[in-house]
Amino acid sequence: VAPVITLTTDFGLHDPYVAAMKGVILSLNPDARIVDISHGVRPQQVEQGAFILGSACGYFPPGAVHVAVVDPGVGTGRLPIVLSAPGAVFVGPDNGLLSAALPEATRALAAGGPARVPLPEGLAAHVLAEPRFQRHPVSDTFHGRDIFAPAAAHLSLGVRAEEFGPELREVVAVPPFRGELQPDGSLAGRVLHIDRFGNLVTTVRGDQVEGRRVTVEVCGRRIEGVTRTYGAGEGLMAVTGSAGLLEVAVRNGDAAGALGAEIGAPVRVTFA
Amino acid sequence: VAPVITLTTDFGLHDPYVAAMKGVILSLNPDARIVDISHGVRPQQVEQGAFILGSACGYFPPGAVHVAVVDPGVGTGRLPIVLSAPGAVFVGPDNGLLSAALPEATRALAAGGPARVPLPEGLAAHVLAEPRFQRHPVSDTFHGRDIFAPAAAHLSLGVRAEEFGPELREVVAVPPFRGELQPDGSLAGRVLHIDRFGNLVTTVRGDQVEGRRVTVEVCGRRIEGVTRTYGAGEGLMAVTGSAGLLEVAVRNGDAAGALGAEIGAPVRVTFA
């Protein structure tokens, strides 16, 4: 069976960048099965990229290679890495984008914002340093094409992660997506993502509110209770969405537009 | 030969939803050949989804499985179905989205708007009820991932439609796309779709006006005659487009922008 290589970037689909990566992969491994996760991450929004990759990567077959490039530091000191996790391998810049590979307890060590965390047992990280697995000359502006795509192709051909370069004991992680417990017992979160329907995906997890009577506050509005499905509510509602996170939605409407909400807007959940 | 599975949704390509469906399909059938028809259906616009699916599905090889998800009723009472037609199988919610599978005479029974119609001979519909062909737990918000994608994968692996659940005698259809004959002999239609070029695709069929001297009225403008090709006309023109429907276009320009036209705008065709 052909190996699956997924791509997650902030490149969009209008420019030739994604196609260049696909051409490089297919030139090295013509049997690779390339699947786009998203190229619509907002430019340089590493955390949003980590969310989108993390929301999709778990559905792919074991052995998938997940390449992600949201890389404001391209050409500077940040390291290009391969992160090997049970059942999947992640390739990209060491800036937190690959946090989906890390268990929540590890990410929790980066509670205050992106930070370097020690890798737990069962995970390994290596620098993509080996020139024979790169495209030359390596440009200073497009490691997706010259470092990450070739690395993914070589991994899909059976090259082992340790052949790419030195091992790292720590990688950069973004904090886990969950509401933070406040002294008054409420949860503090924020809008993590706005989807095509205008639904506000928050950092509060559905299992943090399940089975409890809650009030969700966002953009000066209060929502009582959590609804089971978008079609069951009326007006503004809170729903546990398909990523397991609390969402604010409007039935057949655009919650972000209605509320004027932006990514990063604070969300507060209180319990009755 | 690997089976073809097509996808048509209103999910857009920025969010992780489409990728989750692809991952689920590939996890069940790694040989599936997944092709996107469109993920740009306007949110919850079932009729537009039916048009886009219907404009593309006929070009795919026999045996293709067409999955479509424009599903404002997800998690409510509407049924998830598989609709088996000669040469192709359609999977999605029973809300009219799969109308491309139905002959025009059947769709005509829904003349006034989406309605339940009896299935003609040669077509069969079954409810997607069998838990072993679903992803568990089945979410209330994302049947694309948990019911429709797995169903398509299992169909592509040879599971027969009748194994999924009880047979239905009726399904929901949207009316056929054609101009309605008025008492004065004119045709009444409307703008069904606006394409990337700003061309207005109408509900009037090209073969309803072919070979006749016509005047097309839309947004307060009158167009005399039907032009053979976009490049042959000047200014505003009427053309029979590639879907066989009458279109209003501007040579190298944006008719929708020029006219301020929206989907649903009335179109009238009179004959000399």
Place this chain on the structure above:
Amino acid sequence: VAPVITLTTDFGLHDPYVAAMKGVILSLNPDARIVDISHGVRPQQVEQGAFILGSACGYFPPGAVHVAVVDPGVGTGRLPIVLSAPGAVFVGPDNGLLSAALPEATRALAAGGPARVPLPEGLAAHVLAEPRFQRHPVSDTFHGRDIFAPAAAHLSLGVRAEEFGPELREVVAVPPFRGELQPDGSLAGRVLHIDRFGNLVTTVRGDQVEGRRVTVEVCGRRIEGVTRTYGAGEGLMAVTGSAGLLEVAVRNGDAAGALGAEIGAPVRVTFA
């Protein structure tokens, strides 16, 4: 190994057009491996299409068939062609879109704008005239589906270019992308493309400025020097981008937005 067929169009991904082409290809050659280069070329912008195709096609494996459709003249006199180059075959309208197949010296013969140029040795062009390699009836509005997609599929199945129709000695080319040397020693160029990050890709080549002290002027702003990478500069900067062309960028920002720049805006490079 399955043959690669790439697609570059101005069709966007919302409409059914691209999917119709893919269905036609897969119906003729179920083993074809179809890769999108871009469907985001601005409507009818042939030169931008030539740039995007040219920026990606070189990364694909030898033997790839590159189909491009930016075709304001569809249904009029312009010829549909196959252009055979060493290692790749190009299919599309003869309007300059396929210029990536031509060496720079040949394109330079079209210095003043798109023009017919003689084909150099090693390249061959044939008209796509043979009805048995077309889809019938051939529409007047969608040669992508009825002529170009079938041609690509047949080429991928081993049909030779000369079987499609008469040979052409000349094809239409767009001028090469490079700054024009002015009498005062400066280079005159223009904005060729604006990418998703808002970077302005200019017609000036990086190797025209490399190793020299330059001032870049665009939209009334002056930039001193060329920076190595986006992350290394501050504010407005000039960088040689991944396509080998000079770009104007803002670190983690949107240069096109900041400057109010449009495609076609003049760019001037002076040397110290």
